[in-house]
Every structure is written in structure tokens, then in C-alpha cells.
Amino acid sequence: MLDSKLLRGNIDFVVEQLKRRNFTFDVDQYNKLEDQRKVIQVQTQDLQNLRNTKSKAIGQAKASGENMQPLLDEVSELVQKLDDAKSKLQDIQAKIEEIVMAIPNIPHPSVPEGDSEDDNIEILKWGKTATLDFDIKDHVELGEMHGMDFAAAAKISGSRFVVMIGKLAKLQRALTQFMLEHHIEKNGYTETYAPYLVNADSLTGTGQLPKFEADLFKTHLHGEEGEAKALYLIPTAEVPVTNIVRESIIKGSELPLKFVAHTPCFRSEAGSYGKDTRGLIRQHQFEKVELVQISKPDNSYEVLEELTSDAEGILQLLELPYRKVNLCTGDLGFSSAKTYDLEVWLPGQKAYREISSCSCFEGFQARRMQLRWKNPETKETEFLHTLNGSGLAVGRTLVAVMENYQDSDGSIAIPKVLQSYMGGITKIK
């Protein structure tokens, strides 16, 4: 949600900024509704004021034993008018709300212009993309040799799921433990456990609802169909973890809040049929270690740099080649003001693939979820800034380790930093 003051006070700026990300904002419609809202709101409030005054007079008349019938007649007429005005006002406010909730965030000035991922700007490349002198296998081929079973998963659940048995399952757990330990012990994040099923308010707070319901798995308590009972499987830990502080006022001395959580993530992947159908890249269920920070507004972009480098640290310790890109305006997510993607090198695909996405949302989510702090300088209650990033997507990291650490015989070396988590073995044969 954009700042309503910005929307009302400087709408030309908003329109221009939204155009950068190919979002056309219907200003005429919005202005028309706003004008109507103002008129009707004033009317309604005048009527309410009148009713309140008269009602008090009735109370006083009654107390002093005067005849209050004339007043009663007067007011009952008023009430009809008031009801009409109220319902009109509600309609308009609902329409405005619908429009406002569907407006994406405004890109930060440092976000490059562009229409698609082809226009993202590469900031750095790290590590050497080794040229292996044998027939490179992709992770599906390697996986089939070491207990990765897509057929079994299809039998159990359907496509886009996986079963792993044995060493690869352990390797995934080792990756998760390693990431958590590193972020907790070295980077100062607080370990967090949170629900995997969340309500609609939480998803509205972080921006997945109302616009992106089709991407989610939706459940009903007790098989009931009522909207109030609907719970959703989390598409990312960002949702439950950021919502820990929804509707609260944080003390300045407690900031920044740094949370790390490992959760499974569930995505319906509607609209991605035919994309990445092979292997582990795009699953309905995958593991992710997520970093979330709640920051004061004035230094949130420094925090974004820090959070991104915290995620990069994992790739560097795993010695996986990657590049860092600054997403262009056209590729930016709905809620984000600026996003760095980390893309890991996958020899099996001969391509860099996204493994982490680190974003600063400024006050966009905070306004939706009423997340604030008392600024000691202004003495005002102000919205905080929220940030998050994958640190990292565990399933894709597993793919990257398998493909980058493979040998000609199909065996997979264990990265040094993971060996202690793997019972000391150095290779999966």
C-alpha cells in the first residue's frame, strides 16, 4: 500500500513512477472516486453531528421532564438520510480500497529501467564457473543415482513434488542446518519458528493478497467453505515471520529486528505450466531459509546491502559461483521497492538461476499491517521499513551443490563447510 498522503498530495509523481514498472494507474477514475468520497464523507459527518447534538438534547429534555416529542420527530427523519449517506460512503470507500490495494510499490531511484528480466543489471560475478572435462549430468540424472525419486512423489501427490531417500535427504538437511547456524551465530539473526498455515490478514499484510490468491494453496478448517475459516499454506516464511510484528509499535531501542526461519514453502505455480517441469527447480513444496529484517526508515537501504551480503556469504562458503543482479523496474515484485537477485551457476543448465531474492519494501508492507515505531526525534508514530531475502532457497542450493560438485562417475563431493553436518563423509557415491 502506498502512502495515502503521497497518493492524495502528489498523484502525478505516483503515476509517473508506476509507469516505470509498466503499471497504468487510472487517475481519472481514482480522482473521481476521491472527489465523491470527500463530498459524501462531509455530508455524512454533518448529519452525524446533527444527530448527536439532537440526541443529547433529547436526553436533557427527558431529564428535565420537558416534552421531547418534537425533537424525536425531527431526528427520526434525519436518521433515514444518514443511513443513505452512510451506505453510499461505504460503497465508495470499498471501491477506493480495492484500487489502492492493487497498486504496486514505487521503485527506488536506483532501480534500473526495463521491461523484463533481460534488462536486469548485473552487479557482480563471484567464483569460477568450472569447465568440467567430462559429460556433465544435470541434477535429475545425478539424483536418480542417489535416491531422488520423482515417480514416487507423483504417485503420492502429483507432479512438482519430490521424494528423497538417504544421502540427498541428509544433504538437504545439512544445508538447512548450516545456513541457520551461520545466520544465527555469525550474522546475528534471531532463530524463529512460525506457523505454516496463515490467515488472509497475514497474506494481505505482506502483499500476496488480494491480488495473488491464485499462487497460493488454500485450506478450510473442518471442511467449511466460509472465507473466515480459510487458511493458506505459506508461500514463503516472509509471511508468518514479518507478521509477527503486525499491528504493533516497536521500541526504537529494539530495532533493527533480525529474524531467520527455516520453513517449507508451498506454491501452486499456477500459470507456470510447462516451465521448469524437469527436476527440483520449480516445486509445489520446497525448503527455504528466510531472512527478515524490520528497520528504521532512514537506513533501510544499508540494511538491504547487509541482508544481501548475508545471503551471499552462504554461496561463498559453499564455493558456488553466482552473480548478483539489480532487478529492473519491469521485473520487480509487487511489494518491492528494490530487489537484488542472487543467481547461482548451474552447470547442468549452463545458466545462472535465481537462488535468493533480497528486497526492501520500505513502508509498503508496514502500512498494510500497521507496523510502526515511535520516532524519538519527531515524536510521531511512524511506519517502519520491512526487508527480506532468501538465505537461501534450500532445494535450489541442493541442485547447485549436486551439479557443481559432481565428478565424472556421478559421485558428488561434499562441500567442506557441510562435512561436519554429514557425519564427516566427503563424497556421495
Add this chain to the structure above:
RNA sequence: GGAGAGAUGGCCGAGUUGGCUGAAGGCGCUCCCCUGCUAAGGGAGUAUAGGCUUUAACUCCUAUCGAGGGUUCGAAUCCCUCUCUCUCCGCCA
């Protein structure tokens, strides 16, 4: 799943024969005075959002006492639905 109790400002807590109660009192916090630097005393202020556009401030108005709906001229107070918390019983990793 059954029975009961409850939800009021940053916190505690009054207010249920509906009527100057946006809310007594206390704590906490901020500012000022006195004193002196340990404590005490005096005074003022202290919810959020909208009307709001403005150079700015104030005044004013509206809404909000868990959420939503209803009754009424008028609801923190009465009625209904829901959510959450607590106690007891049942069930359960």
C-alpha cells in the same frame, strides 16, 4: 467436542436500571516549576485514523471500548454472529 468466565488507552483498572464518558482513578512516559542532585513535592501534557486541502499551529467535526451486524432519537452498557484469552471436563502427538 462439552460447561463456564472474560476482552475497555503504553500498562493496570472503574464504568452494564442505555443519555455532556473518548472514557474516572492509578502506574508509566514527556515537559515545566521548586528543591537539590538520593528521595520527595507542585503544575501541564500523554490513543489512532479520517474530514485536511494548507506556510504552520490551534480550534472544530466524525469514527473507534476484541471484530462484524442489529435494536434505539441515542449503545462501552441491550440482542445476535464471529474471533481470541482463561478455568474445568473430554480427546489427542
